[in-house]
Amino acid sequence: xxxxxxxxxxxxxxxxxxxxxxxxxxxxxxxxxxxxxxxxxxxxxxxxxxxxxxxxxxxxxxxxxxxxxxxxxxxxxxxxxxxxxxxxxxxxxxxxxxxxxxxxxxxxxxxxxxxxxxxxxxxxxxxxxxxxxxxxxxxxxxxxxxxxxxxxxxxxxxxxxxxxxxxxxxxxxxxxxxxxxxxxxxxxxxxxxxxxxxxxxxxxxxxxxxxxxxxxxxxxxxxxxxxxxxxxxxxxxxxxxxxxxxxx
Numbered sequence: 098x099x100x101x102x103x104x105x106x107x108x109x110x111x112x113x114x115x116x117x118x119x120x121x122x123x124x125x126x127x128x129x130x131x132x133x134x135x136x137x138x139x140x141x142x143x144x145x146x147x148x149x150x151x152x153x154x155x156x157x158x159x160x161x162x163x164x165x166x167x168x169x170x171x172x173x174x175x176x177x178x179x180x181x182x183x184x185x186x187x188x189x190x191x192x193x194x195x196x197x198x199x200x201x202x203x204x205x206x207x208x209x210x211x212x213x214x215x216x217x218x219x220x221x222x223x224x225x226x227x228x229x230x231x232x233x234x235x236x237x238x239x240x241x242x243x244x245x246x247x248x249x250x251x252x253x254x255x256x257x258x259x260x261x262x263x264x265x266x267x268x269x270x271x272x273x274x275x276x277x278x279x280x281x282x283x284x285x286x287x288x289x290x291x292x293x294x295x296x297x298x299x300x301x302x303x304x305x306x307x308x309x310x311x312x313x314x315x316x317x318x319x320x321x322x323x324x325x326x327x328x329x330x331x332x333x334x335x336x337x338x339x340x341x342x343x344x345x
Contacts, residue, residue, distance in 0.1 A: 100128030101327050105239075106185040108178065110168055110225045111195030113137035114145030116244060116289075116318050120192055121150055123319035124326060125159030129190060132181040134166035160185075168195045168221030171228075178228045188232040189239040190326045193222045193266075196244065199258045211258045218262035223269060230277070238281030238329040242322060243270045245288045247339065263288075267337055274335030283328035287321055289313050290341035317341050 107124045111117040113135035125131045133151040140146055147163035154161035162184050166177035181188060197217045199210045222243050233239040245267050248260040267286050274284035291313035321340040328334060 100126065102190070102323070103128030105129045105189040105326075106132070106181065106187055107190035107192065107326065108132045108134060108164075108181055108188050108225075108229055109192040109194060110134045110166060110221070111193075111244075112150055113147045114143060114150075116315050117192070117194040118145060118150045119315040119319045120194065120322045121161070122154055122157075122159075123316075123323050124190065124192075125154040125161055126157070127323045127326070129326070130160035130185045131162075132164045132177070132185070132188075133161055134164040134177050134181075135195065136165065136167050138163070138165050166195075166225075168193075168225050169216045171224050174224050174228045178225075178232065182232055187236050188229055189236050191226065191229045191233070191239075191241045192244065192322055192326075193225050193242065194244040195221050195225070196263075197259075201257060203256050203258075206258055214258035214262040215265075218259065219265040219269070222266045226269075226273070230282070233282055234277075234280045238283075240283045240326050240328045241270070241273070241277075241285070242325050243267070243286045244318075245286045245337065247288050247290065249288075271335055271337070278330045278334065281330045283325070283330055283332060283334040285325050285328070285333060285335070286337040287318065287325060287343075288337070288339055289318055290339040313341065 107129040109121040112121040112133040121131050121133050133147045135147050137146045151161040151163040164177040167173040243266050245263045249264040270284050270286050317340040321343040
């Protein structure tokens, strides 16, 4: 396919549904070959599988492959990245989107929920980013994008495991931008400006009711991700971007 990302390869972690699936489709529509990576090989409690997303991209004329990937397992991530490189020849773009949601108050948060948020939302970003960096460097540069949340800055609304884990991911990426600038790799964080009512949000949003004016379509995140995916270290890097505010 032609487009601003023609000839590039994107690895999208957490792409079986929600924001990740929408971003994967948008990157493919912009010309990238896309590895649709997630644990969801079979239909589970939430709708969407890596196979269905990849098949939809292919049906629309794009290039995609489903890749089984558990971001909490280094072996699983390494295998998924190797499969992507074997199929598409390299990796230019990473979208680290895999995440779990827990918005309950700290005092009523089970330790296993706290640990799960850190394992997926922080360590998972570290593991997949670590695995992809050598391949992006080998291409002469590229773009790494971590999907975070505006909740990181909402300290007046209290604390929860989700926001804390995403804040750590933001610190990881802001520091990594400086480390990877000599390799011509852009490193940025991207969050919705408002709330995207994904399947995961509806399942784990602690019963919060979101006013219509606070709801953002997932396509806003997809458009912003395509813009950031076009960057290298000579462009936008070391930033935290909000989807609907991203203009350049």
